[in-house]
Amino acid sequence: MVDILHRVGVTTSTPQRVYAAITSIDGLASWWTEDTKGSSDVGGVIEFRFPPVGGFDMEVVQSSPSERVVWRVADGPEEWVGTTIEWDLRQDGDYTIVMFTHRDWKEPGEFMHHCSTKWGQFLMSLKSWVESGAGQPAPRDVQISDWH
């Protein structure tokens, strides 16, 4: 099993604000993909879509306010199904630190390499959105390659 890891620090923020950005449907739609629906309550499913290529259904496994969120990928590309995505938040001085892990990929294949870089860009979109309101969610996301 292999993991994608990232860390960003959000300024002029609090763990509460970042938590809202990763748990509210409006927040998620502001930095990841505009086509976000569903329920972010524990046990609920959030539907992220990236027209026209598909998307992901995330089951919310844990949601501890201002501290930790865990999703399990219930549906999506074969490589994603069964993986988990973990968010850990804490305040460190002027920065809200976001520790991100997309855990338990079966193989470190080319698509995983792509998703690692793409997650990094979306985390920068999250940071920018919380800091200034200027997110870059799909379909306005930063293009990194032929795979978008």
Add this chain to the structure above:
Amino acid sequence: MVDILHRVGVTTSTPQRVYAAITSIDGLASWWTEDTKGSSDVGGVIEFRFPPVGGFDMEVVQSSPSERVVWRVADGPEEWVGTTIEWDLRQDGDYTIVMFTHRDWKEPGEFMHHCSTKWGQFLMSLKSWVESGAGQPAPRDVQISDWH
């Protein structure tokens, strides 16, 4: 052992041009850090510095024109020493595909999370530099957190 993985696609390029950007001292200084010196021949050492916080000495292990470059970290932060960095290049239609692996970290600690996100930003700087001449090397690099 754990690895950092990334993939970007560079447009209006060739594997030859990306190879030059990751093997010439001028190229490396244009997208990673302006303070780059040394020899990029096989067996040589390239010195990357990020004033005032330190840097890395990379021993060039392999350099196969337009295809593959491997560095071994000879000196730098404790977590980096002994790890290897691998670059694999190929042309796929209009894109030069860059597959990047920073291999054999001992632990998936917080610094590794940071370096994963930071490598992603530097790969975007490499892409931008080859495409348009507009790289963002240190000290003009994109700040992702309290750790720069």
